[in-house]
Amino acid sequence: MTNSASSMGSFSEKDNRFRFVIAGFCFLLVLVNYLDRVVISFAIKPIELGFDIQDGAFGMLMSAFAVGTLATNGVSGFLLDRYGVKVVWSFALFLWSLFMILQGLVEVFWTFILLRVLMGMGEGANFPAMNRALVDWVHPKELGRVTSLVLLGVPLALLLGGLILAPAIISIGWRASFICLGIMGAILGVIFLIIYRQPSNKVLSNSSQEDVRGKVALRDMFLNPTLLATAWSFFAFGWVLFFGLTWLPGYLEETFDMKLESIGYFSTLPWAVSLLFMPLAGWCSDWIMRRTGSMRSARVHLIWICQLVAVMFFIPVMFVNTATSAVAFVSIAIGFSMAPNSPYYSICADLFPGRTGVATGFIVTFFSLSGVVCPTITGWLAEGEGGFTMAFTALCVVVGSAAMGMLFFARDEAAPTRAVTNAS
Structure with a gap:
């Protein structure tokens, strides 16, 4: 358990x-x-x-x-x-x-x-x-x-x-x-x-059982399928966040020739939606955990479902012709992507309560890596013939693969433990 x-x-x-x-x-x-x-x-x-x-x-x-x-x-x-x-x-x-x-x-x-x-x-x-x-x-x-x-x-x-x-x-x-x-x-x-x-x-x-049997060895932590799937999913979470931070205003300006004043207003909408969705997801996660006692049901399923829904709303952005429609789809997509933020951290605590800091540092490293990779790749793709269509395609591939990773590789069990050696 x-x-x-x-x-x-x-x-x-x-x-x-x-x-x-x-x-x-x-x-x-x-x-x-x-x-x-x-x-x-x-x-x-x-x-x-x-x-x-x-x-x-x-x-x-x-x-x-x-x-x-x-x-x-x-x-x-x-x-x-x-x-x-x-x-x-x-x-x-x-x-x-x-x-x-x-x-x-x-x-x-x-x-x-x-x-x-x-x-x-x-x-x-x-x-x-x-x-x-x-x-x-x-x-x-x-x-x-x-x-x-x-x-x-x-x-x-x-x-x-x-x-x-x-x-x-x-x-x-x-x-x-x-x-x-x-x-x-x-x-x-x-x-x-x-x-x-x-x-x-x-x-x-x-x-927890982990503390009774001894701390988890680092090798077992970093090779744990659930933690690895969570780390990749958090990378995709970061990709969406950094896209919104660095390229959303540029996308609206270049694609729809919007003025700076309008961009400033419209670019706040995704974060307003996130403010609504995030506490709802956190409450749902805890409610499911209390009823089922299952990390997979309470954390994993919530993450991959939200990410899949986000992809479904990102796809129409590549085909809309008005700024209003684009902002509406992007805002809902970013809102769903941001919604399961807390379950990522909860998974680290569920799996490794004695080493929550290390587990969290591991997945946050993937998040930071997305901050290095996403702005560069998005800019490079946006400069091509397809413009931001290719950038949104890459975003959907990353987020979709993360959702599938959580669905197929994140298990509902605590990490295996063994005695920790001095080397670990």
């Missing part, structure tokens, strides 16, 4: 109340993390003018950040499981906030690129740390819906970006905006460092 279905005791009343504080902090840190990530998208022209660079050099900035996160996703998981959330997450938060501030101060372009890489390395710990904290604090029967609420910080940051960050850049400049966001993160880091603690009854979130 998976961890989410295990019979566990009850949190102390103090811990029971404090878990809401932890969940609230996780939400705030996810929100600030993504505001830090997306602010550069609203400052393209000011940054290019400030450093006297062109679009190609600016693309290097986007890739530099993704390379940084890719470098630390997996490592942060090991550190979280060994040293705990308080030490690792607070250090990472101060690190990326410092580099955020420094970006607003430097005058040399190559120094700016280096700071983007270092900032990405700090932010690479964010989502493994979030999942480790929630697994430590939240009862398994409500983990899915709490995680989905925490992860609303992602689409909310994307939705608020055009409402808050763009006016801030216009009024105080991009450098001051970067510095303000960095200071905000540092302040949250101080508060987090002061109040965060491990739950007094931590055994609730860590007790």
Whole structure:
């Protein structure tokens, strides 16, 4: 039986109340993390003018950040499981906030690129740390819906970006905006460092068959079919997210000759739909888990069904003739793709409660890899004769293959365990 279905005791009343504080902090840190990530998208022209660079050099900035996160996703998981959330997450938060501030101060372009890489390395710990904290604090029967609420910080940051960050850049400049966001993160880091603690009854979130028999060897973790299928599916999830972040405005502008004001409005709709779909999916996942005790029914089926529905809505985008229809189909497709965000993290906790940090770092590494690959391949395909039709075709192939991978390879059983050697 998976961890989410295990019979566990009850949190102390103090811990029971404090878990809401932890969940609230996780939400705030996810929100600030993504505001830090997306602010550069609203400052393209000011940054290019400030450093006297062109679009190609600016693309290097986007890739530099993704390379940084890719470098630390997996490592942060090991550190979280060994040293705990308080030490690792607070250090990472101060690190990326410092580099955020420094970006607003430097005058040399190559120094700016280096700071983007270092900032990405700090932010690479964010989502493994979030999942480790929630697994430590939240009862398994409500983990899915709490995680989905925490992860609303992602689409909310994307939705608020055009409402808050763009006016801030216009009024105080991009450098001051970067510095303000960095200071905000540092302040949250101080508060987090002061109040965060491990739950007094931590055994609730860590007790499982895995802990009784010994920790899972790393080889067994990384070759586990369910985790591998989940990682590829999360790669496809990232492909859709990064497509929306980097190419959706360009698609609307180039295909339908839309004006910037209209693009800003229409490009927020997918994230508004995601804000609605994500908590619904988290609630459904936990409800099915309580009724069936089956990870495959509660997590796996929800993921592949949502991804398949997303493909079904992406396909018509290649044939529509109006911007309104395109935005409607894209918004629903991205909404369904984003909906099962929390079940990915829940699968890591279900399979490897004692090594949730490592498992989460593993799948998030695939997510970060999509951030490196998707923008480049999409741009290359969009420049061809087929335009964005080929780009959407590639997206559908990636997401469709991920859905089939979850359907056929994700099993409903805990990972096999063996004694962990020093080498692992």
